[in-house]
Amino acid sequence: MSDEYLSSYKLLDVTQKKLDVIMNIKKSVSQTFAIGGELVVNRLGYGAMRLSGQPGNFGAYPDWEGGKQLLRRAVELGVNFIDTAEAYGAGFNEELIADALHPYPEDLVIATKGGINKPAPDKILADASPEFLRKGVEGSLQRLKLEQIDLYQLHRPDPKVPFAESINALAQLKQEGKIRHIGISNVTLEQIEEARSIVEIASVQNRFSFNNRTNQDILDYCTKNNIAFIPYGSLGAHPLKRGAPLANTEGILADIAQKKGEGLSPESNRSACTPRVEPNQIALAWLLHYAPNTILIPGTTTIAHLEENIAVSSIQLTSEEMDTLNQFQDV
Ligand SMILES: NC(=O)c1ccc[n+]([C@@H]2O[C@H](COP(=O)([O-])OP(=O)(O)OC[C@H]3O[C@@H](n4cnc5c(N)ncnc54)[C@H](OP(=O)(O)O)[C@@H]3O)[C@@H](O)[C@H]2O)c1
Numbered sequence: 001m002s003d004e005y006l007s008s009y010k011l012l013d014v015t016q017k018k019l020d021v022i023m024n025i026k027k028s029v030s031q032t033f034a035i036g037g038e039l040v041v042n043r044l045g046y047g048a049m050r051l052s053g054q055p056g057n058f059g060a061y062p063d064w065e066g067g068k069q070l071l072r073r074a075v076e077l078g079v080n081f082i083d084t085a086e087a088y089g090a091g092f093n094e095e096l097i098a099d100a101l102h103p104y105p106e107d108l109v110i111a112t113k114g115g116i117n118k119p120a121p122d123k124i125l126a127d128a129s130p131e132f133l134r135k136g137v138e139g140s141l142q143r144l145k146l147e148q149i150d151l152y153q154l155h156r157p158d159p160k161v162p163f164a165e166s167i168n169a170l171a172q173l174k175q176e177g178k179i180r181h182i183g184i185s186n187v188t189l190e191q192i193e194e195a196r197s198i199v200e201i202a203s204v205q206n207r208f209s210f211n212n213r214t215n216q217d218i219l220d221y222c223t224k225n226n227i228a229f230i231p232y233g234s235l236g237a238h239p240l241k242r243g244a245p246l247a248n249t250e251g252i253l254a255d256i257a258q259k260k261g262e263g264l265s266p267e268s269n270r271s272a273c274t275p276r277v278e279p280n281q282i283a284l285a286w287l288l289h290y291a292p293n294t295i296l297i298p299g300t301t302t303i304a305h306l307e308e309n310i311a312v313s314s315i316q317l318t319s320e321e322m323d324t325l326n327q328f329q330d331v
Contacts, residue, residue, distance in 0.1 A: 029288050031313055033295055035228050036181040036202035039150055041109050043288055044313050045081030046074045046306070047232065047297035049088045049239065051096055056121025056240060060092040068100035073303050075105060077310045083205075083230065083297040085113035085155055086136050087124065094143040102145045111151035111203070111230075112140045113185060115158060115166065128158035130169035137173050153183035153205055163191055164198060171199035183230070189218055192227075203228035203295075209236045210246060210253065210283040210325070223291045230295050234287055235280055237299070246283040252328045253279035256321055277315065278308060285315040286325050 034040045051067040053059025061067045074082070084093045094112060101108065114136030115128035133154075140149060154170060157163050173179045183203035184195055195201050204222050206215040208231035215231075222229040235244035246253065260277040287294050298309045317325070 030292055033228055033293055035109065035151060035295075036200070037226070039109050039181065040107070041081035041295060042078055042313070043295050044079065044284075044310055045083060045295055045297045046071075046079045047083045047299035048093055048097060049083075049085070050299040050301050052088045052093050053121075057088050057093075058118065058121035059089065061096055064096065064099075067096050067301075070301070070303055070306060071097060071100035074306055074310070075101060075108065077307065078313075079310065080105070080107045081109050081111065081295055081297070083111045083232075085116070085153075086140055087113070087116040087118040087155060090118040091139065091143055094140055098143060098145045109150045110144060110146070111153060111183065112144065112149060113153040113155040113183075113205075114140065115155040126156055126158040126160070128154060128156075128161045128166035128169075130165060130172075133166060133169045134173065137178050141178060148177060149179050151181045151183050151203060152179040153185050153203065154187075156186035157184075157191060163194055167195045167198045174199065183228075185230075185232075187218075189221055192218065192221060196225075201227060203230055205230040205232055207231070207233045208287075209234050210286050211236050219291055219294070223293050226293065228295050229291065229293050230297060231287060232297060234284060234296050234298050236283070244280060247278065247280040249279045251279075252325060253282045256317075256325070257282045260315065281308060281312045281315060282317075282325070284309060284312040285317055286322070288312065289317050289322055290326075 031042055032040050033043050049057055051061045051070065053061060082097060084097055086094065097110060114133055115126060117125045117127040117132065137149065137152060141147070152170065154166055158166065170179065170182045174182055181202035182199055183205060184192065184201060185205035187204060187206065192201065192204060204218060204227055206218055208215045208219060212233065219229050233239070236246040237244045257277040257279045284296055284298060287296055300306050300309065
């Protein structure tokens, strides 16, 4: 190699490295998102649904004290966004949150939902009539011991009720001060646009994960319009079944997890106690890096898994790793 060629090669190498740094800075993620432009929350939140009786997320969580400890640990670890719903329990999940955390830390945002009537474990009946939504908000306020709900989400549109009627009812409750921000869940792009033509929509909660990107267009729309996107099933779980397909999985998530784990301690120091990075942590880190407006709500019933999930905030994915992960959808 000539000297001239060598120096231009070095220059290219340096430029590439600088470019990589810039790309990484660009891709490095903000840890917070301001819901409705004002409620600043850590993007790693907690989904409380699983702290309910089983089967069917129905009835009181049998280990009530354990559930309280888990919720308190979440807050201790910096979680200040907790997702729940009237339908979880039904009602018991909100009561558990209040029992564990009330009086609430000032920065805690509890997002609940209404519009589903759940009288039995296997009966999930949409009811987004104005009357049921009003009753739902009143009930949630009481169970959560709140005077105003920071984020109230329509759990799902009710085919029996014109969508605009449900949204108008929430707009009215917002005007009365019972709701601070309105969110919608399990919606189409057309429904988001219709809702936004009536009232400000602060969040959308639809299924989305590394292995399920069917709501990509909705995430893109929310990103473009600075609306919080709350992906549920972020570990690929079925809401009524235990376990998560993205935990202990093989393939690209596991490969990147292993590489990251190896980076945590020098070769000479590696042992059985070397901290591991899990594939499910890469799946969550990917969601944090994928768009700046995602707020994650992984659900768990164990403090060990909770701690593992929250630790994701310290995982940095490079632009190269993101490019690779973006291309893979099957695990
Ligand atoms: N809007 C809607 O219609 C809707 C529907 C479903 C859910 N949601 C919301 O989304 C939240 C999350 O949904 P989800 O709980 O169904 O699904 P998820 O977050 O994808 O997965 C939860 C499952 O993953 C397991 N898990 C969690 N962390 C783990 C870890 N570090 N290692 C191994 N396994 C782990 C949990 O088991 P362990 O208990 O053993 O950890 C649990 O069975 C719910 O709490 C709820 O707030 C909303």
